[in-house]
Amino acid sequence: MTKLSVNINKVATLRNARGGNNPDVIEAARNIESFGGQGITVHPRPDERHIRYQDVRDLRPIITTEFNIEGNPIDSFVKLVLEVVPTQVTLVPDGHDQITSNHGWDTLENRNFLTDICHTFSQAGIRTSIFVDADPKMVEGAKACGADRVELYTEPYASGYNSNREAAIAPFVAAAEEARRIGLGLNAGHDLSLENLHYFHSRIPWTDEVSIGHALICDALYMGLKPTVEKYLIALK
Ligand SMILES: CC(=O)[C@@H](O)[C@H](O)COP(=O)(O)O
Ligand SMILES: NCC(=O)COP(=O)(O)O
Numbered sequence: 001m002t003k004l005s006v007n008i009n010k011v012a013t014l015r016n017a018r019g020g021n022n023p024d025v026i027e028a029a030r031n032i033e034s035f036g037g038q039g040i041t042v043h044p045r046p047d048e049r050h051i052r053y054q055d056v057r058d059l060r061p062i063i064t065t066e067f068n069i070e071g072n073p074i075d076s077f078v079k080l081v082l083e084v085v086p087t088q089v090t091l092v093p094d095g096h097d098q099i100t101s102n103h104g105w106d107t108l109e110n111r112n113f114l115t116d117i118c119h120t121f122s123q124a125g126i127r128t129s130i131f132v133d134a135d136p137k138m139v140e141g142a143k144a145c146g147a148d149r150v151e152l153y154t155e156p157y158a159s160g161y162n163s164n165r166e167a168a169i170a171p172f173v174a175a176a177e178e179a180r181r182i183g184l185g186l187n188a189g190h191d192l193s194l195e196n197l198h199y200f201h202s203r204i205p206w207t208d209e210v211s212i213g214h215a216l217i218c219d220a221l222y223m224g225l226k227p228t229v230e231k232y233l234i235a236l237k
Contacts, residue, residue: 002205002209002210002236003038003039003208003210004039004209004236005038005209005210005211006039006041006211006212006213006216006229007041007211008028008041008042008213008217009043009050009051009213009214010050010218011217012025012051012052013049013050025051025055026058029062031226032225032229033064033065035226035229035230036230037065039065039068039211040059040063040065040066040068041069041070041090041189041211042055042056042068042069042070043071043101044056044069044071044077045071045096046074046076046077046096056080056084057080057083060084060086066088067084067086067087067088068086068088068129069081069084070089070092070211071090071091072093072094073091078117078120081121082120085124085125087126088126088127088128088129088149089121089126089127090129091105091118091128091147092131093105093131100190101131101153101190102155104131104133104135104138104152104153105130105131105132105142106138107132107138107139107140107142108137108141111141111145114130114145115144115146118146127148127149127185128146128148129147129148129149129185130145130147130149130151131150132150132153134152134153134154134156134157134172134174134175135175136178138150139175139182140178143182143184148184149179149187149208150175150185151187152176152186152189153190154188154189154190154191154192155191156168157169157196157200158190158191158192158193158196159191161199162195165196169199169200169203173203176204176206176207180206186204187207187209187211188204188207188211192210192212193215193219194231197210197212197232197235197236198235201235210236212232216228219231
């Protein structure tokens with residue numbers, strides 16, 4: 001069964017716009033779980049443009065499903081994750097000034113660094129996932145780093161979906177088959193939406209978890225959070 005982990009970064013974006021606590025990320029997380037969401041994902045960036053480090057601390061005790069913290073493993077991020085001990089940590093190679101994530105790790109070039117980081121988190125009992133492009137070599141490299149899972153960066157699939165979905169999904173099926181072959185867990189995320197999620201899942205049903213934020217929160221502005229979460233869960237049937 002593929003779990004839906006809802007990324008609530010954009011709830012925090014809206015909250016920070018006015019400087020108060022509305023919308024409340026804690027209430028959003030509680031609601032998402034009550035509506036059937038099987039995980040909460042956050043990506044605390046160094047500039048705290050949306051999710052703040054204190055949000056991560058505040059969310060930990062109230063999350064009853066899976067808690068996935070994504071980020072570039074700079075010292076402050078590593079310290080926060082070890083303090084909070086989430087279900088999973090997802091290592092993302094974002095630069096400080098990136099508007100959003102736009103590529104995965106080179107797991108061959110960064111093998112020693114990623115191996116050390118994965119070991120540190122594994123020793124703390126945290127599942128590790130490495131964010132990679134849909135490339136079987138990068139998947140294999142993540143396994144060599146000792147990661148439990150990879151997360152496939154799915155923006156290229158999403159952007160190619162409308163013009164040729166068969167072509168868009170092909171590299172992801174190849175990368176996902178490599179993960180399955182070598183016994184690596186499989187996550188996916190970035191720009192997945194109600195439009196493209198069902199097809200992705202129909203072609204790669206062994207995906208363990210999809211983490212979805214931007215499109216889902218935008219959909220919720222039109223349809224409401226409960227119906228939106230329910231629609232995303234149906235797309236994973
Ligand atoms: C790794 C990934 O794809 C998500 O964390 C995405 O980067 C969301 O980050 P923003 O919400 O800051 O765009
Ligand atoms: N790992 C992907 C994620 O958490 C959310 O990405 P997006 O749906 O906001 O593009």
